[in-house]
Amino acid sequence: MNKQPIVIRIEIILKNISFLLAPIKELFYGIKSNTIPWQYCACWMAASSFILLLRIDHFLISHSRFKSLYPYYSPLYKLYAFSFATLGFWTWAWVQVKKRKEKLSKLTAAFKNAGLESKIGRLPNLISDFSLDPIIRKMRVTNAGFPLSKFQEQAKYLDAELGIYIDLIKEDREARTIDIIYSHFPMANEVPYVPDEASKSLEYIVGRTRAYTLTTNFRDTPHLLVAGQTGGGKSTFLRQLILNIHLNSKSTKFLLIDLKGGLEFSLFENRKQFVVVPSVLAAVEELKSIDKILDERMTLLKAHQCKDLESYNRKNEAAKAVYLDRQMIVVDEAAEMFLAGHHAKSKDVQIARGILSRIARQGRAVGVHLVIATQRPDSRSLDPQVKANLTGVLCFQMMNDASSIAVLGNGRATDLPKIPGRAIWKNGIEMLEVQTPILTVEEAERFLGPSEKPKKNGLSSAIDPESSFTADMKSKKEDYRSPQE
Ligand SMILES: Nc1ncnc2c1ncn2[C@@H]1O[C@H](COP(=O)(O)OP(=O)(O)OP(=O)(O)O)[C@@H](O)[C@H]1O
Ligand SMILES: [Mg+2]
The missing domain is CATH 3.30.980.10 (Threonyl-trna Synthetase; Chain A, domain 2)
Structure with missing residues (x-):
């Protein structure tokens, strides 16, 4: 007997084995990557078990011309029942084999x-x-x-x-x-800013996915982290977010903490609803006043037995009493705030940390929202307690996997192409790639119109007793007497 037929036979056997193993492999990959359509397969399993239990299959086959094929022999019947019940999985696996x-x-x-x-x-x-x-x-x-x-x-x-x-x-x-x-x-490499795409109160544009414009709002996502290496588009994103919220919810007040020299937010300076602070010291002063607003609003909501700001405002709407507006705190380059040293004293840092952490934990109910942008998402540069409460995350390209993992829990931000404005949006388990809209300073100024307040220099306006936040506190104090008074 020559060797050739044996080799050929072995080859045929191996081919058949790999043919049978292919769907098993696909099932294994499917389980590993969680791509198996579990719901459909489970539905099929339930339906087939029902058919087998009631012997509907036996009834149908015994009334057809295939009745001699029905597996009455016990082990064969077990194999038949198993194959029938798991047919959903096998069908899916064979489709995958074909696709592959x-x-x-x-x-x-x-x-x-x-x-x-x-x-x-x-x-x-x-x-x-x-x-x-x-x-x-x-x-x-x-x-x-x-x-x-x-x-x-x-x-x-x-x-x-x-x-x-x-x-x-x-x-x-x-x-x-x-x-x-x-x-x-x-995917578009540049997306213009169109305010109409997010025009509901507290709504803003996250960016354009490959299929649609993704929007969200501060009711669903009360606090936000914007991370990414330099030049990614963080400040540009903050600019359009602030403008969008301002255009949609005119009563919202903004505290803009700009720790990169006070340049990024200068277009919002000297405007009624905005306070721009350029230093940690000034930011701490404003944050202290927000801390008090938090205290007072908490007491007020408790006294009126309201679970949050919205239900309080609804309750008081009929009485035409006090209306509490939303407060938005936006920090550009949070690391400057959390790292004591050149820009900040450690005492200021401690105070700022404490207040920001409290806002992140309790701000939602009282309508105080936090947006934090940073190049450095590590635990030294961004308080972990604050980070844990920033439920919405927008992450632009990151230099390395460690930074991306610190923000998103995986390396997706390092997989991003080097395109300004390209980012990953993470909200809960949802993770989507987006191109954030571009909005230049000039365009933003056009949308805002001329500024209403006379120009003042950064710091003095920030700790000015009549600044939006401190003034708001004053008016609230009067309000807190009781809406019914
Ligand atoms: N969404 C965008 N679409 C197109 N280009 C953008 C977008 N966002 C930013 N850019 C471009 O990238 C440049 C840098 O953007 P930006 O200043 O917002 O980055 P950054 O992340 O804040 O950087 P840094 O951390 O250094 O402050 C902008 O001047 C602009 O030209
Ligand atoms: Mg920036």
Whole structure:
């Protein structure tokens, strides 16, 4: 007997085994990446168990011409019942096998056409391909001996060949793998600011995803963290957020703490609803007055048995009594506030930390909201207690995985392309890539119109007893006598 037929036979057996193993592998990947449609599979399991229990299957088959095929023999029946009940999972797994095959042949052609085939015919091999969010996917392939630069050079060919939009290509040198972050939807690299896209009270635009404009509001997300390395677009985002909230909720008061020299928020200076403070010392003074507002509002809500500011205002609307407006505290470069040293004394830092932490914990109910922007999200530069209460997170590109993990819990912000305004929005478990709207200082000034108050220099206006916040406190004190008085 010659050897050839045995080898061929073994090959056939191996092929069949791998054919049978393929759906099991897909099920394993599905469980690992949590992509199995559990609800549908569970529904099928419940329905099939019902059919088996009532022997509906037996009834139907015994009345057909296939009745001789029904597995009466016990072990065979067990196998049949198991396969029938888990059919949902197997169907899904086979569809995945088919999709993977199609993808592989497409990929093979794409890599060949993009010149990513080595002299010995080696091609990058697909390891995994899964979704990072409903729109973005991550494909991992072996590098087939090619450097990262070769993949990056060929990105536009791969884009065209595969009909996808590649955002980023990066490599894991040790594992010799290449990660391709892509989507089937194009993403704009610049999005204009259109205030009508978020026109409800306390609503603002987060950015444009690949499919729609994402908006949120301070009722659903009471406090916000804006993080990212320099030049990402934090201050530009804060500018449009402040303007949007101002245009939508004219009674909202803003304390803008600008610790980068007082330049970012200067366009809001000398305007009625805004107080701009350029130093930690001035910020601490204003924060102290907010701390008192917090105390007084808490007492007031308790006295009126209201759970939050909104129910208090509703209750008092009929009586045409006191209306408590929202207060927004925006800090640009929070690290300057939390790190004692050049800009701040440690006593000031302690006070500011304490008050900001209290606002983050209790501000929601009394209508005091916090927006904190920082380049450095580590625990030294941003109080962990404050951070834990900032439920909405917008993270622009980060330099390294550690910073991205500190903000988002994963490395997605390092996967972002280097485009100003590109960020990841995280709210609860939802994580979406967005392009934040661009709003220049000049445009913002046009929306705001001419300033109402005479110009004063930063610090003096900040601790001015008639500044918006301290003045608000005064008026509140009068209000607190009792709306019915
Ligand atoms: N959404 C955007 N779309 C397009 N370009 C943007 C966007 N946001 C910012 N930019 C561009 O990037 C530049 C830097 O933005 P910005 O000053 O907001 O960054 P930053 O994150 O605040 O940086 P830093 O941490 O140094 O203060 C802007 O001058 C603008 O040209
Ligand atoms: Mg900035």
